[in-house]
Amino acid sequence: MSQTDIAKGSTMRVFITGASGHVGSALVPELLHNGHQVLGLARSDESAKRLTDWGAEAIRGDLHDLDRLRAAATAADGVVHLAFRHDAMAAGDLAGAAESDLAALQTIGDALAGTDKPLVSTSGTGMLAQIVRDRTATEDDFDPNGGYRVDAENYVIDLAAKSVRSSVVRLPQITHSRLDLHGFAPTLIGFARTNGFAAYVGDGTNRWPSVHTLDAARLYRLALESAPAGSRLHAVQDEGIEFRTIAEAIGRGLDLPARSVSADDAAQYLGFLSRFAGMNSPTSSARTSELLDWQPTHPNLLADLAEGFYFG
Ligand SMILES: NC(=O)c1ccc[n+]([C@@H]2O[C@H](COP(=O)([O-])OP(=O)(O)OC[C@H]3O[C@@H](n4cnc5c(N)ncnc54)[C@H](OP(=O)(O)O)[C@@H]3O)[C@@H](O)[C@H]2O)c1
Structure with a gap:
């Protein structure tokens, strides 16, 4: 052509x-x-x-x-x-x-x-x-x-x-979406299941785009x-959504609390994601x-997390 x-x-x-x-x-x-x-x-x-x-x-x-x-x-x-x-x-x-x-x-x-x-x-x-x-x-x-x-x-x-x-x-x-089987959202959910709580670093006000x-x-x-x-x-x-808000949404999906961890302890609870979890990148x-002329039309992260399919 x-x-x-x-x-x-x-x-x-x-x-x-x-x-x-x-x-x-x-x-x-x-x-x-x-x-x-x-x-x-x-x-x-x-x-x-x-x-x-x-x-x-x-x-x-x-x-x-x-x-x-x-x-x-x-x-x-x-x-x-x-x-x-x-x-x-x-x-x-x-x-x-x-x-x-x-x-x-x-x-x-x-x-x-x-x-x-x-x-x-x-x-x-x-x-x-x-x-x-x-x-x-x-x-x-x-x-x-x-x-x-x-x-x-x-x-x-x-x-x-x-x-x-x-x-x-x-x-x-x-x-994120139903197609997301091993991205950062399912990985965070996996860590929360293992830990018994959804971790965020420090006060969790750092923001992640999605x-x-x-x-x-x-x-x-x-x-x-x-x-x-x-x-x-x-x-x-x-x-950018505050990481604490994302952790709380994951906690709701799993019926677990969200909890702050220190930057020094992050690797224990978030594995390789501890390198990214405290990142602020609006x-x-x-x-x-x-x-x-690109306008997103699909549900945002918090809506997808509330939908429940990530926690099945
Ligand atoms: N998804 C996210 O949230 C996100 C965020 C930031 C950046 N990215 C970047 O976006 C790109 C696509 O991400 P994704 O989420 O679609 O990744 P993914 O689901 O892990 O898919 C990776 C693809 O690369 C292929 N691949 C891996 N190693 C290969 C190799 N040695 N030779 C040939 N093919 C190989 C895989 O083939 P198989 O199917 O055979 O495994 C698969 O098709 C990547 O560069 C990723 O780092 C993704």
């Missing part, structure tokens, strides 16, 4: 890494329902079957199969990168996971350079907490000094200078179809909404 056709809003053949995951499970149907074709990278028979059951095509391969990534990206009209080695991260190898992420993106970026095709990659709003203090973060904020995942975000934005219509969707700490998975998926589609090259986009519905999506 020519770039002129794509620019006119024609449907695309889209290559997606991580298509079988949480966000992918909303994005693949979102793209198919809007007339696009989807080819998803699948590292197992089970993941490949998920994709074909949804009506997408699957190509078997791992993030490390750079030749396969290059070939699939070259043949596609656009690429969405969602895959991340969360298994390596959970095992303590964040550096290795971030390295694989950057290598995959560099391969895809090389394949798309000079084509003006879209590449939509993924980052997180959480990293903004390290560079923005005492105010709400916006799409203009970024860390020029780099770091894990920051290097990948900055690399993708810089691809705009190489004639790639690149953009990055920053997902909030909690992306979004519904289906709204996030729509933003990825809009970015793919029309985000200007070099856009940082925020998939944020609630700018984040605006005003620029994103204006740029792509």
